[in-house]
Amino acid sequence: MSLDPNEKVVEDLLYEASARKHLTKKQQAAKNPIIKYLLGAAAAAAVILAFFMLDFPSGNSMEQRMALIEEVHAFPVVAKSRSSQVSIVDNYLVDIQAENYKKVLDKLYGSTLTEKDAFVKAHILFEVGKFNEAQEFLEPYVFKDAYYKEEKQWLLFLIDFQKGNVSEKLIKRLDSLSPDYKLKAQGLLDRHSAEG
Amino acid sequence: MTDEEIISHLKLEARKHDKALSYLFSSAKFKTPVIAFLRNKGVSSNDVDILWTDIVVKFALLVRNGKYEHSEKMLAYIKNLANFVALNYFRDRKKDPTALSNESVADDYQIAYTTNNHFELKDLIDEQLSKIGEQCKNLLLYWAHGYSMKEIMAKFKIISEVATRKRKHSCMKKLLEHVNGDEKMSELLKEYYHELNQAL
Numbered sequence: 001m002s003l004d005p006n007e008k009v010v011e012d013l014l015y016e017a018s019a020r021k022h023l024t025k026k027q028q029a030a031k032n033p034i035i036k037y038l039l040g041a042a043a044a045a046a047v048i049l050a051f052f053m054l055d056f057p058s059g060n061s062m063e064q065r066m067a068l069i070e071e072v073h074a075f076p077v078v079a080k081s082r083s084s085q086v087s088i089v090d091n092y093l094v095d096i097q098a099e100n101y102k103k104v105l106d107k108l109y110g111s112t113l114t115e116k117d118a119f120v121k122a123h124i125l126f127e128v129g130k131f132n133e134a135q136e137f138l139e140p141y142v143f144k145d146a147y148y149k150e151e152k153q154w155l156l157f158l159i160d161f162q163k164g165n166v167s168e169k170l171i172k173r174l175d176s177l178s179p180d181y182k183l184k185a186q187g188l189l190d191r192h193s194a195e196g
Numbered sequence: 197m198t199d200e201e202i203i204s205h206l207k208l209e210a211r212k213h214d215k216a217l218s219y220l221f222s223s224a225k226f227k228t229p230v231i232a233f234l235r236n237k238g239v240s241s242n243d244v245d246i247l248w249t250d251i252v253v254k255f256a257l258l259v260r261n262g263k264y265e266h267s268e269k270m271l272a273y274i275k276n277l278a279n280f281v282a283l284n285y286f287r288d289r290k291k292d293p294t295a296l297s298n299e300s301v302a303d304d305y306q307i308a309y310t311t312n313n314h315f316e317l318k319d320l321i322d323e324q325l326s327k328i329g330e331q332c333k334n335l336l337l338y339w340a341h342g343y344s345m346k347e348i349m350a351k352f353k354i355i356s357e358v359a360t361r362k363r364k365h366s367c368m369k370k371l372l373e374h375v376n377g378d379e380k381m382s383e384l385l386k387e388y389y390h391e392l393n394q395a396l
Binding site for chain 1: 205208212217218222249250254257336338341372385388
């Protein structure tokens, strides 16, 4: 236990200094003329390439696409079920929060899943990079709950985006999204084409 | 990210925290109205980015410390925070107080004490950190940002978690000695600490 009364305040000030450093670095990177030039050049190159490579996955690397996705998507906050129906994931909320996804996923394989379990499973598969498996699992799954239905379409869009399927298929997926997600998706596609 | 997701992620470990922090920082939903608000108040275009960074950081701190209860009015809360930061900005630059016009600042004690003497403390902590050596400084910044001892151990190539803990402890001790030895900072911290206790 701290004996110095200033320690807690100094901790706050240290946090502020570290957060400022993080944001300033981000800001400087965005303003860096060399990076700007490179991004511009890459965008121009992507447009030229697009004429030659219709329907071909974009030049963006998986990491770049993932970084773009991270700006519009986060693992959902999973809370304990209020209904009488208990889901498997209710017993692993701490593990989900700690991102101990492998453990949770192991419990979900081969079990009878509730809609909530299925929803979490799909998100975990996406989070751990098992995009094909997430898609194969999600495509045939029929959710009844409107929220899960909406989330399913969003996740399928993100999977296609992540896999580099920036093509007619992805544009078609836009129509299946709710207005909010449609806006996010459009923003994602715009950023993607701008960053080449 | 929804507002709820931003709040919940700001309370989590460093990686998720940073994701929410970066998102909030670049989100037009918050940034555009707050920047317009600051420019309206008379903050120069050069300083507006610095103030926006400080506002995002202060907001994240309030969330981390459990001082912000999420409601529908997150933007209004951030604007209120911006008002306090702008008030300190003009005070710090000894500008005409009428620059803030006659608008009253909504009464929120948490925001008031968190932003009090903001610019002086920001400069002073940077000054004290520069006295403890680059490695100690970076280690403390990592630790305060929410990285675990294990992560810090790997980052700074320290032999064990116990040794990392010891190193952090000695760096903190060194920093506190400098802080307590600085009369001006000590005074400001006393004031801050007093207000913090009042707010609890």
